[in-house]
Every structure is written in C-alpha cells, then in structure tokens.
Amino acid sequence: MKGYYGVYGGQFVAETLIHALDELEEAFAKFKRDKSAKGELDDLLKNYAGRPTPLYYAKNLSRYLGCDVYLKREDLLHSGAHKLNNTLGQAILTKFMEKRRIIAETGAGQHGVATATAAALLGIECIVYMGKIDAERQRPNLLRMKLLGADVRIVEKGSMTLKSAINEALRDWVKNVQATHYILGSVVGPHPFPEIVAYFQSIIGREAKRQILKQAGKLPDCVIACVGGGSNAIGIFKGFLKDNVELIGVEAGGESLELGKHSATLAMGRPGILHGSLSYLLQDDCGQVAKVHSISAGLDYPGIGPEHSYLKDTGRVKYGVCFDSEALDGFKILSKLEGIIPALESAHAVGYVLKKRDYFKGKMIVINVSGRGDKDLGIIESMEENGV
Numbered sequence: 283m284k285g286y287y288g289v290y291g292g293q294f295v296a297e298t299l300i301h302a303l304d305e306l307e308e309a310f311a312k313f314k315r316d317k318s319a320k321g322e323l324d325d326l327l328k329n330y331a332g333r334p335t336p337l338y339y340a341k342n343l344s345r346y347l348g349c350d351v352y353l354k355r356e357d358l359l360h361s362g363a364h365k366l367n368n369t370l371g372q373a374i375l376t377k378f379m380e381k382r383r384i385i386a387e388t389g390a391g392q393h394g395v396a397t398a399t400a401a402a403l404l405g406i407e408c409i410v411y412m413g414k415i416d417a418e419r420q421r422p423n424l425l426r427m428k429l430l431g432a433d434v435r436i437v438e439k440g441s442m443t444l445k446s447a448i449n450e451a452l453r454d455w456v457k458n459v460q461a462t463h464y465i466l467g468s469v470v471g472p473h474p475f476p477e478i479v480a481y482f483q484s485i486i487g488r489e490a491k492r493q494i495l496k497q498a499g500k501l502p503d504c505v506i507a508c509v510g511g512g513s514n515a516i517g518i519f520k521g522f523l524k525d526n527v528e529l530i531g532v533e534a535g536g537e538s539l540e541l542g543k544h545s546a547t548l549a550m551g552r553p554g555i556l557h558g559s560l561s562y563l564l565q566d567d568c569g570q571v572a573k574v575h576s577i578s579a580g581l582d583y584p585g586i587g588p589e590h591s592y593l594k595d596t597g598r599v600k601y602g603v604c605f606d607s608e609a610l611d612g613f614k615i616l617s618k619l620e621g622i623i624p625a626l627e628s629a630h631a632v633g634y635v636l637k638k639r640d641y642f643k644g645k646m647i648v649i650n651v652s653g654r655g656d657k658d659l660g661i662i663e664s665m666e667e668n669g670v
C-alpha cells in the first residue's frame with residue numbers, strides 16, 4: 283500500500299492535512315522528473331554545501347581496532363551535519379511548489395539551523411518552532427538561526443522540547459497550508475515525508491558506495507550509522523541495501539535501558555502512532571509516549587522512521603545500542619586518534635564499534651560520521667565535571 287513499509291508508516295493526520303500531503307506527494311513526483319530543479323539541487327550540493335564529502339580511511343583508528351575503518355565525512359558538509367542534504371532539497375521543492383513560506387521544528391537546533399540556512403540562500407521566509415527548554419539549552423543555535431534571518435518561535439506548551447515543537451509546527455501548517463511548506467527534519471512523520479527525506483539523504487550512500495569501490499576495490503563488510511529519527515542511517519544504508527553488506531543502526535541507550543533514561547526506540551519500544559505515522563515508539567505501560575534521554579539531543583526522540591521499523595522486522599538491518607558513557611569513549615578516541623571531533627550523535631556509532639571490537643576484527647567497515655562536535659563541547663565539559 284502507498285506510503286507503507288510493511289505495516290508501518292501511513293498518514294495518521296487531521297483531515298485538513300490530507301490534501302496538503304497529497305499535493306506534496308504529487309509535487310515531489312514531478313520534482314524528481316524535473317531536470318532544472320534537480321540541476322539546481324546538484325549545483326548547490328556541490329558548490330555551496332561541499333559535496334561529495336570525503337570517504338576517509340582512518341589509519342590510526344584502524345590500527346587501534348584491528349580492522350579497516352573508513353569514515354564518511356558528513357561532518358564536513360556546510361553547517362556541520364548531514365541535515366543540509368534534506369533542507370536544501372526541500373527548500374528547492376518549496377520553490378518548485380510556488381510556496382513562499384517555510385516552517386520547521388527543531389530540538390537541539392541542528393535542523394533549525396540547516397533549514398534557516400537553506401531558506402536564507404533561496405530567499406524564502408522561514409519560521410522555526412523550538413521548545414523553551416531546548417532554546418535555553420542550545421543558545422548558540424538559537425543565535426545562529428536568528429542571524430540567518432529565521433523567525434524563531436519559542437514553544438512554552440507541553441514538554442517544551444522537540445515533541446511540542448513538532449505539534450506547534452503541525453498546527454501552523456494546518457492554518458497556513460496554502461502558502462507554506464513544512465520541512466520535516468528526519469525520515470519520520472506522515473507519508474510522503476519519510477520517502478522525501480530518504481530520497482534527499484540517499485546521496486550519502488550513493489557516494490559512499492562509489493568511493494569505497496574506488497578506494498578499496500570492493501564493498502565493505504559492514505556499514506554503521508547512529509539512529510535518531512533515522513535519516514543519516516537510511517541515507518547511507520540506501521547505497522548498500524541490495525548488496526551483501528551488513529547494515530547496523532545504533533540507537534542511544536542513554537544512562538541505562540530503564541524507562542525514561544534512554545531513547546532506544548527499536549530495542550525497547552512497541553508499535554504506536556506518533557506525529558502522523560505508525561512505527562516503533564517508546565511508551566509507558568498506559569501507552570503514553572515515554573520521556574526519553576540521551577546525551578546527544580539529536581538522538582533524543584521517542585519515535586523512529588517507519589522504514590527502520592520495517593527493516594528491523596525483516597532483519598535486513600541490525601540495530602544495536604550504545605550507552606552515554608560508551609558514546610563518550612567514541613567521541614574521545616576519534617578526536618585523539620584521528621583529529622576529528624564528531625557530533626555526540628555520530629560518536630554513538632563509533633562507541634558501538636569500540637565496544638564490539640572483537641566482532642569487527644579483520645573486517646572492512648564504513649562508519650557514517652553524521653556531524654561535527656563543536657556544538658557538544660559544553661555537554662562534554664559538564665560530563666567531565668560530573669565524573670561520567
């Protein structure tokens with residue numbers, strides 16, 4: 283069925299949004315066939331954003347682990363993470379639909395910054411919803427968005443974090459749908475968003491496959507990526523789904539796998555509906571969406587994209603967990619051995635490989651470094667002070 287991955291996905295939204303989603307689906311189908319829109323995107327990805335990002339053979343880390351490690355360097359993409367692949371694509375799609383206003387939600391501020399960046403570049407009005415607690419925690423990103431010309435609206439309702447920011451953005455969309463496109467930040471939400479975001483992020487996997495074949499002369503044994511909503515992981519996995527390559531998604535185990543202390547949706551959740559689609563979801567005994575925790579704000583989401591739920595059930599992708607302290611190990615090792623300070627999100631993928639080093643011994647692996655770690659230095663500092 284349209285918009286489903288197995289039983290997951292769908293469009294669980296208010297009637298008023300069905301029309302907007304249909305319109306988006308139609309426009310996206312046209313966009314994919316439009317040479318000039320695609321040409322504009324390719325040009326900006328190359329000359330503005332810095333694609334292709336390097337695939338780097340990490341010699342020191344390889345020697346340390348006893349396996350061959352290649353790093354896909356999304357941390358080198360403009361604005362510091364893979365998120366710009368999606369926001370540039372969707373901003374061009376906005377123009378293609380002849381809409382003049384973009385809205386977005388943001389948790390840590392990374393997706394807000396990437397959306398504000400694309401909107402500034404293309405001269406489109408941009409409104410970003412951000413929970414009050416997040417705005418206080420992530421002041422530098424708040425300032426960045428304002429500098430980029432975005433109208434940042436602080437949400438003081440509900441959890442005052444990402445979940446309530448998404449709810450406010452959806453409310454705005456219902457009211458202003460005619461002139462407005464909602465740029466969702468990950469492979470989540472109602473159809474066709476998971477498909478659109480995966481399409482724009484799949485460039486990571488296409489490049490990685492071409493690069494590894496050129497550099498190593500063969501496909502890797504294994505590709506590893508961290509999973510929040512799941513967009514950087516889907517992006518790199520798409521390049522290898524049909525190959526005999528093991529794919530591993532790493533979720534944030536937080537402090538422990540006790541309810542409320544992690545955000546390991548696939549490991550600990552069960553199917554439920556959040557933000558317009560059916561997918562694995564962290565819920566308490568009464569079916570309420572659970573409180574989640576991770577040191578990395580980008581992984582701090584109780585849901586996950588529907589395609590990941592499907593890939594888990596079919597067994598094509600394996601999903602593992604990396605705890606806060608293990609992610610911190612990954613963060614430090616990559617910084618010290620390779621001179622690359624990764625985002626705490628990406629450090630979960632590295633930390634997972636460190637803890638399972640016996641499993642990876644002698645193999646050739648690709649780790650997706652989804653972003654750079656400058657944004658996380660304050661968190662690292664306070665963790666050190668607290669002796670984690």
Ligand SMILES: *Cc1c(COP(=O)(O)O)cnc(C)c1O
Nearest residue numbers: 468510511512513514580627653
């Ligand atoms: C937002 C973010 C993530 C998590 O989002 P996905 O959709 O799961 O990729 C991971 N890494 C970085 C650097 C991020 O900014």
